[in-house]
Amino acid sequence: MIERLRKIGFAKLTSVEEALEKLFAKIKIINSKEIETLKALNWIIAEDIESQINVPSFDKSAMDGYAVVAEDTFGASPSNPKYVNKVGKIEIGEDSDLKLKKGEAIRISTGAMIPDGADAVVKIEDTEIDEDDKIRIFNPVAPGKNMAKEGEDIQKEQIIIDKGTELKAEHIALLCSQGIDKIKVRKKPNVSVFATGDELVEIGNPLGKSQIYNSNTPMIANLVRTYGGEVILEATLKDNKSLITQNLTDALKSSDIVLFTGGTSVGTQDYLPEIVSKNADILTHGVAMRPGEPILIAHKDEKLILCLPGTPVAAYVGFIKFAGPALRKMMGAMETDPRREIIAEMDKDVPVSRMGYLHHLRVQLKQNEHKFIASSVRLKGSGIITSLTKSDGIVEISKEQEGIKAGEKVVVKVLIR
Amino acid sequence: MIERLRKIGFAKLTSVEEALEKLFAKIKIINSKEIETLKALNWIIAEDIESQINVPSFDKSAMDGYAVVAEDTFGASPSNPKYVNKVGKIEIGEDSDLKLKKGEAIRISTGAMIPDGADAVVKIEDTEIDEDDKIRIFNPVAPGKNMAKEGEDIQKEQIIIDKGTELKAEHIALLCSQGIDKIKVRKKPNVSVFATGDELVEIGNPLGKSQIYNSNTPMIANLVRTYGGEVILEATLKDNKSLITQNLTDALKSSDIVLFTGGTSVGTQDYLPEIVSKNADILTHGVAMRPGEPILIAHKDEKLILCLPGTPVAAYVGFIKFAGPALRKMMGAMETDPRREIIAEMDKDVPVSRMGYLHHLRVQLKQNEHKFIASSVRLKGSGIITSLTKSDGIVEISKEQEGIKAGEKVVVKVLIR
Numbered sequence: 001m002i003e004r005l006r007k008i009g010f011a012k013l014t015s016v017e018e019a020l021e022k023l024f025a026k027i028k029i030i031n032s033k034e035i036e037t038l039k040a041l042n043w044i045i046a047e048d049i050e051s052q053i054n055v056p057s058f059d060k061s062a063m064d065g066y067a068v069v070a071e072d073t074f075g076a077s078p079s080n081p082k083y084v085n086k087v088g089k090i091e092i093g094e095d096s097d098l099k100l101k102k103g104e105a106i107r108i109s110t111g112a113m114i115p116d117g118a119d120a121v122v123k124i125e126d127t128e129i130d131e132d133d134k135i136r137i138f139n140p141v142a143p144g145k146n147m148a149k150e151g152e153d154i155q156k157e158q159i160i161i162d163k164g165t166e167l168k169a170e171h172i173a174l175l176c177s178q179g180i181d182k183i184k185v186r187k188k189p190n191v192s193v194f195a196t197g198d199e200l201v202e203i204g205n206p207l208g209k210s211q212i213y214n215s216n217t218p219m220i221a222n223l224v225r226t227y228g229g230e231v232i233l234e235a236t237l238k239d240n241k242s243l244i245t246q247n248l249t250d251a252l253k254s255s256d257i258v259l260f261t262g263g264t265s266v267g268t269q270d271y272l273p274e275i276v277s278k279n280a281d282i283l284t285h286g287v288a289m290r291p292g293e294p295i296l297i298a299h300k301d302e303k304l305i306l307c308l309p310g311t312p313v314a315a316y317v318g319f320i321k322f323a324g325p326a327l328r329k330m331m332g333a334m335e336t337d338p339r340r341e342i343i344a345e346m347d348k349d350v351p352v353s354r355m356g357y358l359h360h361l362r363v364q365l366k367q368n369e370h371k372f373i374a375s376s377v378r379l380k381g382s383g384i385i386t387s388l389t390k391s392d393g394i395v396e397i398s399k400e401q402e403g404i405k406a407g408e409k410v411v412v413k414v415l416i417r
Numbered sequence: 418m419i420e421r422l423r424k425i426g427f428a429k430l431t432s433v434e435e436a437l438e439k440l441f442a443k444i445k446i447i448n449s450k451e452i453e454t455l456k457a458l459n460w461i462i463a464e465d466i467e468s469q470i471n472v473p474s475f476d477k478s479a480m481d482g483y484a485v486v487a488e489d490t491f492g493a494s495p496s497n498p499k500y501v502n503k504v505g506k507i508e509i510g511e512d513s514d515l516k517l518k519k520g521e522a523i524r525i526s527t528g529a530m531i532p533d534g535a536d537a538v539v540k541i542e543d544t545e546i547d548e549d550d551k552i553r554i555f556n557p558v559a560p561g562k563n564m565a566k567e568g569e570d571i572q573k574e575q576i577i578i579d580k581g582t583e584l585k586a587e588h589i590a591l592l593c594s595q596g597i598d599k600i601k602v603r604k605k606p607n608v609s610v611f612a613t614g615d616e617l618v619e620i621g622n623p624l625g626k627s628q629i630y631n632s633n634t635p636m637i638a639n640l641v642r643t644y645g646g647e648v649i650l651e652a653t654l655k656d657n658k659s660l661i662t663q664n665l666t667d668a669l670k671s672s673d674i675v676l677f678t679g680g681t682s683v684g685t686q687d688y689l690p691e692i693v694s695k696n697a698d699i700l701t702h703g704v705a706m707r708p709g710e711p712i713l714i715a716h717k718d719e720k721l722i723l724c725l726p727g728t729p730v731a732a733y734v735g736f737i738k739f740a741g742p743a744l745r746k747m748m749g750a751m752e753t754d755p756r757r758e759i760i761a762e763m764d765k766d767v768p769v770s771r772m773g774y775l776h777h778l779r780v781q782l783k784q785n786e787h788k789f790i791a792s793s794v795r796l797k798g799s800g801i802i803t804s805l806t807k808s809d810g811i812v813e814i815s816k817e818q819e820g821i822k823a824g825e826k827v828v829v830k831v832l833i834r
Contacts, residue, residue: 037620041639055801058627064682091686093616095627109686111616111727113627153801160803168834169643170805173636173729177629177802181620199510199528203454203598210475210512210530212594219590222458226586269508269526310528312590340757340831343787370760370826384472384570385594386577388587409787414757417585 010286010293015399016321016358019284019297023322026283026299029332030256032184037175040167043185044228044331049161052178054151059114063146066105066127066135067118070143081136086129090115105135114147121146164334166228186331188230189256193221195236196244196262196272197310202236215385216261216315220308220323223316226416227324227338228331229257239269248279252303256330259323262310265294272296272307280305288399289358292317304330312385317360317394320416339413342393344372346410351403358399362391363412374412391415427703427710432816433738433775436701436714440739443700443716446749447673449601454592457584460602461645461748466578469595471568476531480563483522483544483552484535487560498553503546507532522552531564538563581751583645603748605647606673610638611664612653613679613689614727619653632802633678633732637725637740640733643833644741644755645748646674656686665696669720673747676740679727682711689713689724697722705816706775709735721747729802734777734811737833756830759810761789763827768820775816779808780829791829808832 014022032046061067068084076082089107090096100106100117108114108121123146126139154160160178161171167185175183200214201207214236221231232254237244244263251258263272264285273285273296280300287295291314296307304326308318325336344365352359363374377391393412397404404410431439449463478484485501493499506524507513517523517534525531525538540563543556571577577595578588584602592600617631618624631653638648649671654660661680668675680689681702690702690713697717704712708731713724721743725735742753761782769776780791794808810829814821821827 038635041642053624057624057629092614093628095625110682111614111629154803161806166834168832169636169639170733170802170832172639173632173733174802174806176620176635177632177729179620179624179630197509203593203596207470207474207596208512211510212474212528213596215590215594218455218593219586222586222589225458265527312594316587316590338834340759341784342757342759343784343789367758367760370828372760385587385591386571389578389591411787415585415587417583417755 013286013288013293014284016287016289019287019295020322020325022283023297023304023326024329026302026304027326027329028302030187030189030330032186034182034184037172037181037183040172040175040183040185041169042228043167044328044333045161045163045165045167045171046184046186046332048159048163049175049180049183051154051156051158051160052180054156055154055177056148056150056152059150060148061108061110061112061114061121061146062148063121063123064110065108065121065123065146066137067100067108067115067121068105068137068141069100069102069118070120070141070145072102073120073122073137073140076137076140078138081138084135084137086133086135119143162334164332166333166335166338188228189327189330190232190254191224191229191257191259191327192233192251192255193217193224193231193235194247194251194258194260195310196239196260197236198239198269200236215312216310219312220259220261220315220319223319223324224259224327227327228333229327239263239271241271241275244271245275245279248275248305252279252300252305255303257304257306257323257327260305260307261315264296264307264309276305276307288356289317289321289360290353291360292321293357295322297322313387316388337413339416342372342412342414344374344410344412346395346404346406346408347373347375348406349403350376350397352397352401355402356399359397361395361397361404362387363393363395364390365392365412372412374410388415430703430705430710431701433704433706436704436712437739437742439700440714440721440743441746443719443721444743444746445719447604447606447747450604451599451601454589454598454600457589457592457600457602458586459645460584461745461750462578462580462582462584462588463601463603463749465576465580466592466597466600468571468573468575468577469597471573472571472594473565473567473569476567477565478525478527478529478531478538478563479565480538480540481527482525482538482540482563483554484517484525484531484538485522485554485558486517486519486535487537487558487562489519490537490539490554490557493554493557495555498555501552501554503550503552536560579751581749583750583752583755605645606744606747607649607671608641608646608674608676608744609650609668609672610634610641610648610652611668611675611677612727613656613661613677614653615656615686617653632729633727636729637676637678637732637736640736640741641676641744644744645750646744656680656688658688658692661688662692662696665692665722669696669717669722672720674721674723674740674744677722677724678732681713681724681726693722693724705773706734706738706777707770708777709738710774712739714739730804733805754830756833759789759829759831761791761827761829763812763821763823763825764790764792765823766820767793767814769814769818772819773816776814778812778814778821779804780810780812781807782809782829789829791827805832
């Protein structure tokens with residue numbers, strides 16, 4: 001019986017770890033290009049960024065109030081205020097030449113430059129001013145109080161952004177605050193996305209009985225975009241060897257990564273293993289993972305070919321475990337798997353159908369006081385896209401585990417949303 | 418002393434909850450428009466989507482094997498196989514007229530239509546075929562085994578996507594699988610973003626002493642994009658009343674939301690409260706939140722005006738607590754705050770400087786076995802953008818809390834990355 005299974009199924013399944021290692025070993029980081037910082041949202045930075053300036057770049061006030069010599073305020077109290085003379089005013093953005101001597105105060109705004117001679121700022125609410133510009137100070141300040149010293153936040157030449165960071169609004173703000181108007185980022189890899197299958201019909205067309213609408217290229221292409229790649233081609237192909245071969249060889253000319261769904265297994269119309277083996281070098285065929293077992297990973301020089309299963313959830317899992325991380329590795333991203341992780345408690349026992357596989361359990365999360373509870377989204381089969389749309393994340397059950405017990409702590413990899 | 422503070426500071430601070438409630442009460446959900454499903458990534462759907470078809474839309478095989486009458490397999494074992502006659506073959510996507518009778522089997526692929534008369538599928542690996550097309554079956558199957566019944570995953574007219582969902586790759590796949598090629602989504606609100614301040618210089622220009630580069634419009638504009646809005650204008654304005662007034666009144670003509678940073682407090686050059694009060698209705702000025710206290714929220718009919726503080730971190734916090742949620746509320750999003758939450762343990766005591774405020778503590782997260790540990794990113798001042806770029810998330814300390822104790826469980830709102 002097992003002999004028969006072996007003949008029809010996979011001779012040997014590769015572990016997820018080993019398959020990823022083989023895949024990553026073939027990836028060369030893509031070239032960089034210069035872009036404007038203002039247009040850098042979601043790009044991966046290709047260089048470490050050093051601070052160009054001290055931050056703050058000058059001693060500045062952290063409060064609205066009066067710049068003073070701290071010593072002049074010592075001993076001040078509401079019942080026994082200290083007196084100083086107001087000798088001027090410095091607004092924010094103003095490059096003032098004013099110098100302050102003992103017994104004097106200069107009105108200063110938050111963010112304005114501290115004048116020479118001053119070593120502290122008294123808050124406006126700790127003062128009162130008389131008609132003749134005499135200031136009464138009701139509380140003492142220590143030297144350095146209510147001011148920010150040049151370079152105290154960031155020293156010049158300190159690394160402020162590490163290469164491989166995916167730039168978000170706050171990174172762009174940080175770069176702008178340094179006056180850095182152009183940066184090097186990694187190019188977006190060009191990706192071609194194919195679905196194969198005689199049963200597939202494109203949306204907008206009538207559906208024959210026994211046919212299904214193609215949902216794989218829209219899903220995979222949008223995952224590619226979400227992960228930072230550039231989709232240059234989306235197409236659905238019939239199960240025809242010469243058609244698939246032609247499309248693969250054409251796509252390899254213009255793409256960094258070619259993705260297929262369907263036709264990767266060992267059925268009578270699964271042509272991809274044969275076609276890919278003739279046109280590229282196969283790294284892995286058959287991974288000990290469910291769903292997603294029939295995945296095929298190959299490369300032609302520096303170009304990658306990943307054939308994901310045709311059932312949508314298996315294609316999704318194949319993407320997030322292999323294609324997505326490969327794409328981000330190619331871009332030099334620090335995080336190749338961008339999914340956030342949450343720790344939760346499983347609500348019920350979840351046995352696995354068969355050990356030896358990395359199982360991907362779709363779960364919903366509920367927050368209960370100070371913990372999250374994960375519940376399995378139990379839907380038959382890996383074709384059911386609603387098992388993804390109804391889920392918050394995926395729990396991986398390792399190949400050594402028989403399942404998860406109720407109350408067990410699990411790591412939930414949150415779906416990219 | 419308190420009297421003096423009151424005269425200069427805010428007469429009364431509004432709680433975050435009350436300010437949000439007042440703001441949300443003024444928000445009208447924006448119009449919808451029809452777009453192609455294939456272009457719907459990250460748009461917010463404006464309608465509940467009902468299933469158009471049963472899924473699967475026909476009884477289909479879940480395995481490669483033989484469609485049979487289950488009864489014919491009863492009692493089969495490796496040593497005592499049951500025999501049936503192969504009478505045909507159905508490929509995936511093929512609309513077959515074949516009918517199956519007792520004693521017969523039809524070769525069938527995964528996903529192919531189950532022929533009339535069959536009520537189960539025997540897996541290929543549980544069979545052997547002789548030269549005369551006699552099939553030996555080594556294991557029995559119960560009726561319904563290895564097949565998916567029409568409608569078992571999704572019933573026609575069942576709601577499969579709720580309005581207000583932000584569409585991701587898997588939602589698009591689900592819509593496509595239903596043949597839904599056009600959908601209604603909420604328009605992206607038009608947002609104008611202004612920074613005010615005499616001290617601000619745009620990147621690409623030389624920096625005078627006492628000046629700083631503008632980092633607020635790039636940050637806020639990119640947050641608007643991340644939250645789903647359309648930035649129609651970004652500009653930096655000097656602290657000049659007529660200039661700011663002109664820009665506000667112009668922006669109100671074309672924008673759904675107008676955002677300012679800077680000039681919102683009670684300093685001598687904080688013109689926005691006065692300007693906004695003359696041109697719109699103020700809902701809140703001064704919120705019991707740190708950083709972010711001087712935030713000003715107003716509306717002019719259905720248009721919103723939010724003036725965020727000028728220090729970058731306070732502007733960021735003001736955005737994620739008010740402007741971002743307002744934007745998403747306007748788009749009818751189910752989740753107005755899209756940040757994921759993680760539960761972590763605080764590593765050390767964190768006292769708050771003053772109770773009565775909702776404090777926003779920036780933290781880094783480390784995973785330690787089956788828990789996350791949060792550490793405060795202690796950097797002075799709310800101007801320090803690195804306190805955001807170095808953080809993984811924000812812990813909110815409520816106005817009733819004196820701080821957080823080491824070991825206490827906290828909810829970390831993960832930065833949008």
